[in-house]
Amino acid sequence: MFMPELVIDYGKSQPEKVYTIFEDREWTYGEFREKAERIAAYFQREGYRPGDVVALYAGNSDAFIAAYFGIQLGGFVCAPVNTKLTASEIGYIFDHSEAKGLITDAELRETSDRTGHRFGEVLEIGGADEFGHILADESLVFQPVPLNAEDTAVIMYTSGTTGKPKGVMLSHANILATAEIWAEAMDITDQDRMQISTPLFHCAASHVFMNPVTYKGGSLVVERSFSPEKTLATLEKKDATMFFGVPAMFAILLNRPDIRDLDVPKLRLFCYGAAPMPYELVKKLKETFPDVKVQNLYGQTENTPAATTLKDHYALEKIGSVGEALPRTEVKVVDENGYPVPPGQVGEIVVRGPQVMKGYLKNDEETARAIRGGWMFSGDLGRTDNDGLLYIVDRKKDMIIRGGENVYPLEVEEVLFQIPEVLEAAVVGMPHPVYGEVPKAFIVLKEGKEASDEAILAYCTRHLAKFKLPEEVEFLDELPRNASGKVLKHALRPVKQA
Structure with a gap:
């Protein structure tokens, strides 16, 4: 069925x-x-x-x-x-x-x-x-x-962060396989109550949580949207056993003064994804809820989404990793010719498994570019460590080339997240007359905190090579995001003149 x-x-x-x-x-x-x-x-x-x-x-x-x-x-x-x-x-x-x-x-x-x-x-x-x-x-x-297994069941349009969104065709077989895979990876049972606060029109809420919990015969606690006060009250009142949030949501919840008063004896699992979770945030989450496990999830709309997961026992030891391949899934890192690269070397992440999409609607050219030999080329750059765990380095399109040197924005962002006053950070490439492009940092400070651009740059100088340093820092009230919680970096870049 x-x-x-x-x-x-x-x-x-x-x-x-x-x-x-x-x-x-x-x-x-x-x-x-x-x-x-x-x-x-x-x-x-x-x-x-x-x-x-x-x-x-x-x-x-x-x-x-x-x-x-x-x-x-x-x-x-x-x-x-x-x-x-x-x-x-x-x-x-x-x-x-x-x-x-x-x-x-x-x-x-x-x-x-x-x-x-x-x-x-x-x-x-x-x-x-x-x-x-x-x-x-x-x-x-x-x-x-x-x-029928190969009939298109759902068409989900990509976020459209660049160009027109593409219609990802997911078959009944894709969606069922993803439900089975995540149910196994998160140890879901019919006793679970999944609290969904992120949009159901997005593949994470619907295919990573709604469907796997349904597959096991569990229950769904649905919120109209994320609201710190209401979300915490619902967690407590409705006896949720599982909760998913993007890092920004966890940062907001953990900064609430009443967070340690929350009475959630049945809560067993916090899931996070869509963006990197800083070490300090993971540590604070585990300290605040010592009896609740945490799990990082990684995938794209094109794989329904299901690629890798980092389970609780690695949460602090392998910070920044998105973990190991999910059940029934193969994941590897390849060079531009499609050959696997050794641990530590950066390449494109490719995924193969029963959850890989049928293709893009009315776009055979993009489908052929994305799926080659059964492997889905994700467009994400990554590396593995000696234990075989995967790390996202950045999106291929987001990589900054400064005077011939590759700068991965995620690496700079991880340093910025270490600064106590910083709530959120995003780094993008900006045009430069000499170097071609240089990094620029956009910072959102925690409520009530202050920091100067000089202080931000001084901290970066102690932790990053000179060519990776942001050329400029700009403070914002919030970062632009799409419905899945991902930062819209194209909205931060200057508009190209015709």
């Missing part, structure tokens, strides 16, 4: 067990089965055929999850859309995917209408709540359809 079929099967085998918890509402597996089947039945009634695309442009809720599985259950393709994009960016995704139907939040309806894309059906969550009426419509009878 694939994921949509599995959640329906749980609706039969454990109908009374709570599946989703959203605000003050709980849905059991049995209730959820009915709702997912009615969504599938609605689009069947409206004449949709297997393979038709339904866009899911909505924020976090139990309704989002019902739509995600219901669309796929009918043999249709679910296309989650980032709610933080502009109307023109969203319009591109609607048009490129040829989405026939749309499920959206009432507060997002105006933006979706401004895209100009013509849909056959638009279902609104909240407001008039056409979606809610369908969930309750007993006249809708689902007609089961066969789901």
